[in-house]
Amino acid sequence: MGLKQLGKAAPLPPSPDEAVLERVSNLHADTDYVARFTAPEFTCLCPVTGQPDFAHFVVDYAPGKWLLESKSFKLFLGSFRNTASFHEDTTLRIGKSIATLIEPRWLRIGGYWFPRGGIPIDVFWQHGTPPDGIWIPDQGVAPYRGRG
Amino acid sequence: MGLKQLGKAAPLPPSPDEAVLERVSNLHADTDYVARFTAPEFTCLCPVTGQPDFAHFVVDYAPGKWLLESKSFKLFLGSFRNTASFHEDTTLRIGKSIATLIEPRWLRIGGYWFPRGGIPIDVFWQHGTPPDGIWIPDQGVAPYRGRG
Amino acid sequence: MGLKQLGKAAPLPPSPDEAVLERVSNLHADTDYVARFTAPEFTCLCPVTGQPDFAHFVVDYAPGKWLLESKSFKLFLGSFRNTASFHEDTTLRIGKSIATLIEPRWLRIGGYWFPRGGIPIDVFWQHGTPPDGIWIPDQGVAPYRGRG
């Protein structure tokens, strides 16, 4: 499949620009279905303070010709480690990068960010129209409750 | 960006009228998406008894040209600390203040108030029509259960 | 506002017929929104056995000109304490009493009754059509699970 990172020693890319998100052929390209990736391990930097930010991401998509390759996705997420950007922008950048690469019939991303100033921000984006007849469960991530 | 409070010493405004809710440019103004702010730390005063009231707020909106600036939102909420008003009114006032400032494509606010007389009141308002094709998860706040 | 019970010594009315459910002006009568009252403290009597019955109520409504006054609602619920009626009837009576008084754009009531003979009964009624564009979260009351 010509994958550059799967099954090889793959160092963490230093930035999203240097990361290589990869795709593999979808064996069921004639079928409408949904794949969900849940990524609770994400960190980047705050563009204002330079301090670490953390988020939990869930990506749902209906594949066309391509599937998102899982290891490259993990490395792509890891490449944000030293990158500074706002929550809304980071979430959409991740979603759009995947959409550009794999040309899904439909895709959505939920970014669930840890609280700052006592107030967490979540970002929800979807791209394209769900193909007629697919089934998309709720992401069901627990709401933030503070304490008590 | 000319923000008045971000990155500066920002004292708690004495009232909502004196608070300055601020906005920043939306880098993805050509994209329909949703941002959620969850604010479990809110208090104001009861207009009948003068005693403190408490609430948990969740705001969802689809940004147009502007994003809600997070620190000013925190200070705006804090500015109700010495203000007396009814639950329904306070919830709508917060929602309408944000809507007026950032002119979102769509916005909703859920106000989940602590019980008085054994009966909590929740207030749910939305403004505008969700843009075609956006995705809006449930707020999922736990229902009040009393005891047992 | 001419309220008869708010801010006064208000004894428990001896029956629903003697209770006075009250209303106050809706400051946002030009706005479609929803208010939820959650009342986990309710008891009446079984018309067959005379034994106490207990229920948990959740009322959602879209106010028109009037809001339901909270203290009178609490007293109204308390007035069923010595009244005997069936679960279905009691739930609808409460819902219809509120609807008649406050003429909401829409209203619904969920009555979640404690089990009798090992089988709880829940009653769900709604009145009118939700105004276009309002947002109504699930009531989300936990299903009865028995044991284990």
Place this chain on the structure above:
Amino acid sequence: MGLKQLGKAAPLPPSPDEAVLERVSNLHADTDYVARFTAPEFTCLCPVTGQPDFAHFVVDYAPGKWLLESKSFKLFLGSFRNTASFHEDTTLRIGKSIATLIEPRWLRIGGYWFPRGGIPIDVFWQHGTPPDGIWIPDQGVAPYRGRG
């Protein structure tokens, strides 16, 4: 009301054919609403092995002229105690028996069976079309999770 079992000594009927499911008049027959019965205590026999099977049932219906009488329902469920049949068949038989008797505007039944061979079967049936404007909450029964 001429009920045969309510308020009397009512032995467990030996089989569903000998059980008498009863109905009472619906005082709100001009109103569309929903009643839910949750029955976590059910057992019958496996037609293949003769061993006991267990299930948790939830019945929702929109009453027409009649309500399901609760005690006769409990006895009807109990009458399956020595009856052998498959999960799908038992669930539909219960649902159809109620529907035939009380002629609801709409009815649904969820049968949540305990696992056999590590795999539980659930059966979901509904009958008729929900009347326009009624409100039907999810049954919300916990999914089977195995262990861990």
Place this chain on the structure above:
Amino acid sequence: MGLKQLGKAAPLPPSPDEAVLERVSNLHADTDYVARFTAPEFTCLCPVTGQPDFAHFVVDYAPGKWLLESKSFKLFLGSFRNTASFHEDTTLRIGKSIATLIEPRWLRIGGYWFPRGGIPIDVFWQHGTPPDGIWIPDQGVAPYRGRG
């Protein structure tokens, strides 16, 4: 057994003084074990305001010669319906009444009261020393969480 209420028409006693809590012989009086009664349906009146109060009770005890008779316990709890007393006093009165009647080797009662002024009170009392070697699980009642 000479029980006065079990298997008979038993009206709700008008007050705890007129209620008759009953006991039956413990068939396993030579064995140390624990019985737990969970009573989520309880109401009395507030001695200050005359308004209804609600509580959820859990009673654990290690029987000696006697078991608490369940139907009389239900009627005893119901007899508080028109009685006014403070949470601490009511909880201990119930616990002590049972202890006096059935002379358990050990007994405890948890009273979990609904909030007043936003603050619920729980009362925990135990009587006697658990017999050596008995096993007493936690009552595990959910803590009060307010909202959010």
Place this chain on the structure above:
Amino acid sequence: MGLKQLGKAAPLPPSPDEAVLERVSNLHADTDYVARFTAPEFTCLCPVTGQPDFAHFVVDYAPGKWLLESKSFKLFLGSFRNTASFHEDTTLRIGKSIATLIEPRWLRIGGYWFPRGGIPIDVFWQHGTPPDGIWIPDQGVAPYRGRG
């Protein structure tokens, strides 16, 4: 092992007296450990009304020379199907039957019964002293919560 029921067609025994609870050799008889059996499928009859009762059982024991044979335990529980007895008695009878057969170093049983009259009864018994150094997790069965 001379087991009478394992791997054979084993009809449900008509009563506990006719059931044969079996044991197998403990391969680790020189080791102190605990085995837990969780049995959420149990029914018997109420000795007063003849109506079905249901319970959820959890048995923990520290085996000596013998292990409880699982299929015979299932059949033993099933044999109570047409037997009438009180909750306290049934729970202890099951526990004592196992203890007599397998002579464990220690055993406990929790019987979690479905509510009658709105009040469930749980029964907790243990037998013997836990061997020094064994580890016994809580049974962790959810407390009864009524509704809401």
Place this chain on the structure above:
Amino acid sequence: MGLKQLGKAAPLPPSPDEAVLERVSNLHADTDYVARFTAPEFTCLCPVTGQPDFAHFVVDYAPGKWLLESKSFKLFLGSFRNTASFHEDTTLRIGKSIATLIEPRWLRIGGYWFPRGGIPIDVFWQHGTPPDGIWIPDQGVAPYRGRG
């Protein structure tokens, strides 16, 4: 019914190709309803590393002339034990195998895979259009949360 595996000694098939998924007549073929099978015990092999993979499956379908026979389904799932394939492919293969055999009016499968590289993948596929008027509850499988 000519079933090859039910009620007989049925060894685990060595591969899905050698497994025989079976069907039985649907006694309610004139009725639209849904059956759900929940299978938390599934394992196969990773085609890249040869290491075991694990998944939790939930299958919902609206039967036509045939029901899925439960024991053959269990054996079919077990037959993947030594088979290597990707998550997306395995999930669709299982769903399509059932659909081909039983010709349901509609079917869906959710495959909830355990995390690899910290990121679990879920796969959701449905086949056909739900018959008008059937009721399909959410699968409600808990989202992956990582730790904390």
Place this chain on the structure above:
Amino acid sequence: MGLKQLGKAAPLPPSPDEAVLERVSNLHADTDYVARFTAPEFTCLCPVTGQPDFAHFVVDYAPGKWLLESKSFKLFLGSFRNTASFHEDTTLRIGKSIATLIEPRWLRIGGYWFPRGGIPIDVFWQHGTPPDGIWIPDQGVAPYRGRG
């Protein structure tokens, strides 16, 4: 009882020093038991930034001659509204104020503070030794989980 605030118009005291925490006689002073107050509505100010802080408090105590009067406790907590102090200090100040006033046999306080800098602080203090033979359930407040 000479209470200064119960049953009267009681304005919020401007500071803890001006608040009057009150006590009432314990009717069961010869009995060892525990009372729990759960207070999810608390706010004060951060001594460093002047911004609002929020906390959830749970107080358990074994009363001696006195009970904590509930309304004065609510007002006492409210009096911290414009007071600045550190989490550890505020929690202990509240606990010690109660202990000094009511001279309990034993007391403990858990202060569960909302996160600052992504890290919430909890403070746990107890005073005196629990009287022999009292029963003290866990406070069971949910741990902070961040997101996901």
Place this chain on the structure above:
Amino acid sequence: MGLKQLGKAAPLPPSPDEAVLERVSNLHADTDYVARFTAPEFTCLCPVTGQPDFAHFVVDYAPGKWLLESKSFKLFLGSFRNTASFHEDTTLRIGKSIATLIEPRWLRIGGYWFPRGGIPIDVFWQHGTPPDGIWIPDQGVAPYRGRG
């Protein structure tokens, strides 16, 4: 460290006898602490039927000179894939294999098995005495609840 499997292509060992559980030096051998491994992915075969069994394991230990090497532990668990043995025996075999290799100051294992015949078995074993002063949280695995 001479590890045979870490950082290398490591095929699944065909049986526990051929698996090589490995150890690494404990850098904090002079310190008493606890490490917990949670392994929800485990399968073996039933010695009676040859069908797959599944379990969820949690291992806690206080290391002495050695730590359990994580990858070899994963492979060791995987090596049971084609091995037949009883739940009690398998759980203790795993625990004892680890104890023999790493000579911990103390170790315990909880094996949480999926239900067979409607009844899951859990096995709890510990080895040695916890060093004075270590801290061992509950394993907290959810109890089996059947359905509803």
Place this chain on the structure above:
Amino acid sequence: MGLKQLGKAAPLPPSPDEAVLERVSNLHADTDYVARFTAPEFTCLCPVTGQPDFAHFVVDYAPGKWLLESKSFKLFLGSFRNTASFHEDTTLRIGKSIATLIEPRWLRIGGYWFPRGGIPIDVFWQHGTPPDGIWIPDQGVAPYRGRG
């Protein structure tokens, strides 16, 4: 107090060696109590693969003369961002660093690491003996459950 980081621009330290964990005076040094810090935002690097690792930490301690300064603790945790070490070592290093600086009467740390190879590792360490009479609630972090 001479703090170097509180209330100042404080860049993320490049390594733990360069981070400065700070302490402040304990105003209640004559009192035994416990402070808990919960830190769900932590990442470091895997010493074998160089890939990011994530953990959730909870630290409990009984302060002596000093309190842990919260902002320096946040920066100290952040300083591990580019540091590679094993889970057991990192957890103990954090715990010991705090203990050395603030000389608590007692301290414990729980490190809850995200799964690798499907198996998460938790590390629990405590230091010193809890002072007589302090109260230490469970950390109550949810156990890892895999899927389903």
